Amino acid sequence: MPTKPAGTLYRGREGMWSWVGHRITGVVIFFFLLVHVLDTSLVRVSPEAYTAVIGAYKNPLMALGETGLVAAIIFHAFNGLRVIAIDFWKKGAKYQRQMLWIVLALWLVTFAGFAIRHLSLALGGH
């Protein structure tokens, strides 16, 4: 008697976890985008409304939130380029694992650069 589905070929390790990370960061970015268009649309309501709401973003908690969001964006961007390489480069699938480590290295460097600059601006004295 058949019991449960067999495992697929695509389970575990770098391939699956990068896919999970891509999905989660994608959803996070999408919901931020909806809010971001709405808050920017306040420029059409009045200058004061926009500046007031943007002013509410300028606190340490939001600075950390922005930094987290940008961490997600950088991963999604670099891993997306890796997905394109897997699909279009003939050796892409063979080197997908190595490319993930390149993605993570680039992510670390880019994110560190962003975080240092943004947090020192946002948290530092003005």
Added chain:
Amino acid sequence: MTTIETPRSGKIGSGKVAPKYNRSGSSRGNFEMIAWLFMRLSGIVLVVLIFGHLFVNLLVGEGIHAIDFGFVAGKWADPFWQFWDLAMLWLAMLHGTNGVRTIINDYAEKDSTRFWLKMVLYAATLVIIILGTLVIFTFNPCPVVDGVQLPGGFCPAP
């Protein structure tokens, strides 16, 4: 005679079965292929647009402290940034909507659940794209209500 094993099902007699696809097929032509291709093409463009957006808005000068009404007005006085932001809005919304559509298709198993989640998604997408586009093109750096300038506007010196 050699028995050929079913892919992904393990040994015959192991009690495992291949995952069964039990949704009705659709006749949407090559829509899914176009969507797949769009994700990759828009993705490349979005990397440039969004990295540029983050760099100019958060890392240059005094960064986030500079962002206020005047900052937006200054950018949208230039058709270059209007087009940049318009392209970013459309590509990011369509890219994100297609991504969430894929996720809904993957995880919502009931036909009606899947249908309604996607309707909510498409409605939200439509509202955001139309709203954002109108805002970019009808933006007024110096809004006047009943002949009186609103405070905080970006008005030329009289």
